Amino acid sequence: xxxxxxxxxxxxxxxDEILSGRTQDTNLATIxxxxxxxxxxxxxxxxxxxxxxxxxAAVNALRARxxxxxxxxxxxxxxxxxxxxxxxxxFGVPVEHHPEAMALLAARYQPGDFNERxxxxxxxxxxxxxxxxxxxxxxxxxxxxVFVLAGVPKIMQAMLEDVAPRLxxxxxxxxxxxxxxxxxxTIAEPLAAIQAAHPAVSIGSYPFFGQREGSxxxxxxxxxxxxxxxxxxxxxxxxxxDKILSLVRxxxxxxx
Numbered sequence: 462x463x464x465x466x467x468x469x470x471x472x473x474x475x476x477d478e479i480l481s482g483r484t485q486d487t488n489l490a491t492i493x494x495x496x497x498x499x500x501x502x503x504x505x506x507x508x509x510x511x512x513x514x515x516x517x518a519a520v521n522a523l524r525a526r527x528x529x530x531x532x533x534x535x536x537x538x539x540x541x542x543x544x545x546x547x548x549x550x551x552f553g554v555p556v557e558h559h560p561e562a563m564a565l566l567a568a569r570y571q572p573g574d575f576n577e578r579x580x581x582x583x584x585x586x587x588x589x590x591x592x593x594x595x596x597x598x599x600x601x602x603x604x605x606x607v608f609v610l611a612g613v614p615k616i617m618q619a620m621l622e623d624v625a626p627r628l629x630x631x632x633x634x635x636x637x638x639x640x641x642x643x644x645x646x647t648i649a650e651p652l653a654a655i656q657a658a659h660p661a662v663s664i665g666s667y668p669f670f671g672q673r674e675g676s677x678x679x680x681x682x683x684x685x686x687x688x689x690x691x692x693x694x695x696x697x698x699x700x701x702x703d704k705i706l707s708l709v710r711x712x713x714x715x716x717x
Contacts, residue, residue: 467631467693468528470496471505473519475534475544476612480510487614488533495621500631500693501529511535516547524551524607529628534612536601538578544609545602549586552604559585562600569598593623603627632693637702640717641709642685644668651708652688659701662692 472492478484486508493503504527509515516535523530535544549556562583567575582599585591592601592608596619601610608624610617641648645668656664670684688705692698709716 465631468499468501468629469504469526470501470529470531471507471523471527472503473516473523473530473532474506474508475511475516475532477511477541479534480508486533488610488612488617491614491618492531492533492621495618495625496628498633499625499628500633501628502634511541511543513543513547513550516544517551520548520551520607524605528606530607532607532609533617536582536599536609536611538581542581545581545584545586548589548604548607548609551607552586552588554587554604556584556586558583559589559591559602561591565598565600592620595619595622634691634693635695635698637690637698638687639690639702639705639709640685640687641714643709643712643714644684645686647712648686648708652705655701655704655708658704659697661694661697662690662701664701664705665689665691 470492472489474486474489476484479486489506496503505523507519507523509519520530520532532544532548535542535547546556558580562585563580566579566583569575570579585602586604589602589604589609592603592610594600594611594616596616597613599611601608601620603609603624610620610624645666649666652664652666656662665688667687667689668684669687690698690702690705692701706716
């Protein structure tokens with residue numbers, strides 16, 4: 462395995478509607494799943510309101526720390542869609558109408574309907590490149606290591622198709638998941654010993670309560686624990702998972 466660390470990424474979710482609870486964010490999970498096959502670790506997520514200073518500070522902090530930054534939200538036609546201006550301020554470049562974006566949007570509307578507010582969706586920081594939007598045409602953009610995407614989940618997900626070829630691939634993470642009808646505290650101590658013996662992997666422990674889909678024995682259980690082993694070395698993941706399987710069987714439980 463190469464000693465080069467895998468690339469990392471951060472997500473910046475922008476919008477008062479998310480922070481108010483009016484809208485539930487699903488884009489973070491979508492981006493995390495999208496990055497996994499590339500071997501890119503999603504290392505941080507932040508949520509900020511529609512305030513330029515907050516967006517600028519977050520973008521500059523994240524782009525300096527991570528290989529990639531994905532922002533979602535705030536690139537529509539209304540007064541509170543300020544992401545493009547904030548990204549321009551973060552990079553210290555002017556924001557202007559992009560000719561290709563203008564042409565794409567103009568073709569979408571009837572004559573006279575492509576008004577000043579709709580033209581806002583074609584304003585990008587100077588030097589930015591378009592991210593295609595096959596759903597509603599209005600593009601996102603990339604500048605430096607920052608990808609600026611729509612907030613609407615269906616549109617954001619579609620934009621990722623154009624982002625994919627721009628990313629550097631690394632070794633993806635291998636995951637093994639084991640669900641057992643055992644309380645988390647029952648296996649915590651021996652599980653810690655397995656983790657200590659396998660530092661190349663991470664072992665997560667996630668309790669659940671009530672019925673859950675799985676094997677017959679687990680489905681009947683009042684609760685239990687799902688143990689997740691993650692790592693980039695398949696042999697190490699398999700070895701740690703085998704130890705966990707042996708451990709839970711010592712308690713007389715059949716894992717799923």
